[in-house]
Amino acid sequence: xxxxxxxxxxxxxxxxxxxxxxxxxxxxxxxxxxxxxxxxxxxxxxxxxxxxxxxxxxxxxxxxxxxxxxxxxxxxxxxxxxxxxxxxxxxxxxxxxxxxxxxxxxxxxxxxxxxxxxxxxxxxxxxxxxxxxxxxxxxxxxxxxxxxxxxxxxxxxxxxxxxxxxxxxxxxxxxxxxxxxxxxxxxxxxxxxxxxxxxxxxxxxxxxxxxxxxxxxxxxxxxxxxxxxxxxxxxxxxxxxxxxxxxxxxxxxxxxxxxxxxxxxxxxxxxxxxxxxxxxxxxxxxxxxxxxxxxxxxxxxxxxxxxxxxxxxxxxxxxxxxxxxxxxxxxxxxxxxxxxxxxxxxxxxxxxxxxxxxxx
Amino acid sequence: xxxxxxxxxxxxxxxxxxxxxxxxxxxxxxxxxxxxxxxxxxxxxxxxxxxxxxxxxxxxxxxxxxxxxxxxxxxxxxxxxxxxxxxxxxxxxxxxxxxxxxxxxxxxxxxxxxxxxxxxxxxxxxxxxxxxxxxxxxxxxxxxxxxxxxxxxxxxxxxxxxxxxxxxxxxxxxxxxxxxxxxxxxxxxxxxxxxxxxxxxxxxxxxxxxxxxxxxxxxxxxxxxxxxxxxxxxxxxxxxxxxxxxxxxxxxxxxxxxxxxxxxxxxxxxxxxxxxxxxxxxxxxxxxxxxxxxxxxxxxxxxxxxxxxx
Numbered sequence: 001x002x003x004x005x006x007x008x009x010x011x012x013x014x015x016x017x018x019x020x021x022x023x024x025x026x027x028x029x030x031x032x033x034x035x036x037x038x039x040x041x042x043x044x045x046x047x048x049x050x051x052x053x054x055x056x057x058x059x060x061x062x063x064x065x066x067x068x069x070x071x072x073x074x075x076x077x078x079x080x081x082x083x084x085x086x087x088x089x090x091x092x093x094x095x096x097x098x099x100x101x102x103x104x105x106x107x108x109x110x111x112x113x114x115x116x117x118x119x120x121x122x123x124x125x126x127x128x129x130x131x132x133x134x135x136x137x138x139x140x141x142x143x144x145x146x147x148x149x150x151x152x153x154x155x156x157x158x159x160x161x162x163x164x165x166x167x168x169x170x171x172x173x174x175x176x177x178x179x180x181x182x183x184x185x186x187x188x189x190x191x192x193x194x195x196x197x198x199x200x201x202x203x204x205x206x207x208x209x210x211x212x213x214x215x216x217x218x219x220x221x222x223x224x225x226x227x228x229x230x231x232x233x234x235x236x237x238x239x240x241x242x243x244x245x246x247x248x249x250x251x252x253x254x255x256x257x258x259x260x261x262x263x264x265x266x267x268x269x270x271x272x273x274x275x276x277x278x279x280x281x282x283x284x285x286x287x288x289x290x291x292x293x294x295x296x297x298x299x300x301x302x303x304x305x306x307x308x309x310x311x312x313x314x315x316x317x318x319x320x321x322x323x324x325x326x327x328x329x330x331x332x333x334x335x336x337x338x339x340x341x342x343x344x345x346x347x348x349x350x351x352x353x354x355x356x357x358x359x360x
Numbered sequence: 361x362x363x364x365x366x367x368x369x370x371x372x373x374x375x376x377x378x379x380x381x382x383x384x385x386x387x388x389x390x391x392x393x394x395x396x397x398x399x400x401x402x403x404x405x406x407x408x409x410x411x412x413x414x415x416x417x418x419x420x421x422x423x424x425x426x427x428x429x430x431x432x433x434x435x436x437x438x439x440x441x442x443x444x445x446x447x448x449x450x451x452x453x454x455x456x457x458x459x460x461x462x463x464x465x466x467x468x469x470x471x472x473x474x475x476x477x478x479x480x481x482x483x484x485x486x487x488x489x490x491x492x493x494x495x496x497x498x499x500x501x502x503x504x505x506x507x508x509x510x511x512x513x514x515x516x517x518x519x520x521x522x523x524x525x526x527x528x529x530x531x532x533x534x535x536x537x538x539x540x541x542x543x544x545x546x547x548x549x550x551x552x553x554x555x556x557x558x559x560x561x562x563x564x565x566x567x568x569x570x571x572x573x574x575x576x577x578x579x580x581x582x583x584x585x586x587x588x589x590x591x592x593x594x595x596x597x598x599x600x601x602x603x604x605x606x607x608x609x610x611x612x613x614x615x616x617x618x619x620x621x622x623x624x625x626x627x628x629x630x631x632x633x634x635x636x637x638x639x640x641x642x643x644x645x646x647x648x649x650x651x652x653x654x655x656x657x658x659x660x661x662x663x664x665x666x667x668x669x670x
Contacts (some may be wrong), residue, residue, distance in 0.1 A: 052566050073572035085567035089585035098581070099571035146571070 002153035009058035036207035078147035228352035240320035260315035266342035280346035283323035294339035411642035431643035462551020488547035496611030499540035579638035
């Protein structure tokens with residue numbers, strides 16, 4: 001087990017930069033999830049840690065030792081690929097023991113390691129099979145088994161669950177979490193699935209367009225997104241954004257939305273009067289109120305999800321969503337009244353950066 | 361089964377002509393192809409095989425009679441045939457091995473990205489486009505010390521003591537056509553092996569690199585198993601083709617000097633088109649056919665065994 005430090009790590013293909021100045025300290029035993037949309041550079045960053053891609057600038061250190069120029073095999077890390085990358089001509093047992101056999105470990109050591117890994121992953125009945133005779137979930141387990149037999153310094157996961165169906169993904173997600181709790185191994189996990197990121201991570205690194213947007217615990221990213229990108233990326237259905245102008249009066253700030261509706265923030269925001277800002281509120285925080293309070297909204301569309309219901313609402317030309325577990329709302333039609341609780345409001349300045357609550 | 365019974369009872373009462381038409385229907389549909397196959401493949405084959413048991417000499421108007429096993433009996437005592445058989449083994453083995461060996465190296469080199477790879481790939485495949493007759497003439501000239509540079513280069517390298525034509529040297533003559541054949545046949549292996557190489561998923565190599573495999577270990581545990589089926593089938597095909605491939609030998613050495621480069625295929629050519637003894641040539645061809653069939657069957661059986669074991 002080990003710590004991993006990235007110090008202004010960058011990558012470019014020719015003149016074209018794909019990753020810029022990534023700073024990240026991964027502590028021993030942490031589970032870090034790199035999350036972001038396709039092409040944001042998260043997989044490239046992971047492959048740079050693995051040694052499969054060159055590092056153009058900056059320093060990568062594992063356990064305090066600079067490894068920029070070390071070959072993958074000398075970094076003592078294990079990686080689980082999206083395609084599993086199992087060796088098709090080897091049996092499950094041979095797949096798992098390959099790295100140990102290359103290191104010329106004794107037969108007893110290999111058998112013990114493969115045995116304990118296969119037992120942990122429930123692979124005992126399949127040890128003699130070839131990968132093509134396994135289901136997707138079983139292959140996934142073999143790929144993980146291949147990683148854990150080595151007891152490496154760190155595990156790297158490159159979208160390991162994206163080839164599985166939804167139910168299996170959920171199951172394997174829990175299994176990965178259990179495995180991490182058991183082994184306590186430093187892990188870096190790449191995904192574009194925010195549920196995986198939220199459920200697995202001790203810390204999430206949200207990335208977009210080759211740069212890190214925010215690093216923090218899952219709830220930190222959910223409760224206090226650093227900018228519009230993180231606010232919109234984390235959470236489903238996505239956060240509502242309403243554009244407006246800041247209006248200061250008597251030490252309390254208000255946002256005048258483009259449709260004329262005034263939303264009081266209930267606190268002072270240290271920005272100039274009249275500045276353009278974006279108001280954000282999560283659909284699950286919008287409250288359906290009894291008539292007479294809040295604003296009137298037209299119901300455009302009702303999407304039941306089973307757990308609850310998503311309402312698509314329009315208030316004077318501004319559309320936004322509401323999520324509620326109140327089943328009564330399933331019958332909603334025409335106009336309903338909604339309120340936006342002040343404690344749940346996020347405010348972002350004209351550059352999309354969060355205006356912090358402490359920023360008074 | 362049940363369908364046939366139902367159909368049988370239904371057509372049972374029909375007129376015989378109708379029943380014949382029903383039975384013959386599939387044959388009518390496939391008739392054009394069957395006729396073509398019989399006319400183009402089977403008839404010439406059987407005719408050729410029948411020559412092996414007849415006395416057919418082009419310049420003797422009285423020949424043509426059935427002679428039974430006379431040709432085969434003569435063949436069994438023909439020292440030139442046995443030498444040709446030995447030469448065929450040597451010619452085929454060396455050509456196939458070297459073509460495969462260099463073809464594999466070329467394919468591995470072309471699989472790596474480098475500037476100008478597209479042009480290099482196109483150029484590598486050029487020899488395959490050269491007619492064998494021209495390739496043979498070219499190489500014969502290259503080996504000719506009067507006009508070709510190769511003998512002089514080989515002297516400079518210490519391979520030859522004097523710039524002689526190796527095609528005229530009984531000990532070395534076979535190397536001439538083999539070298540020409542290797543030059544001409546490398547692209548076939550390079551093309552097919554390169555295609556197989558490019559079908560190997562890249563992340564397998566990455567997984568192996570992380571697992572700690574060096575390039576040689578990656579080649580042995582990933583590349584070779586993936587290439588094995590392609591290697592097996594291409595070597596089988598090339599072996600049969602090269603064993604039958606007399607063009608280069610006829611053009612470059614004509615089987616000489618002193619029959620040292622005579623292979624069975626060129627021996628057949630000599631018997632048929634120089635001695636004009638078609639009967640005897642057909643008998644040799646029959647033996648070659650049987651040998652190659654046996655070889656192919658052997659490979660097919662071995663391949664089947666390997667697949668079953670898998």
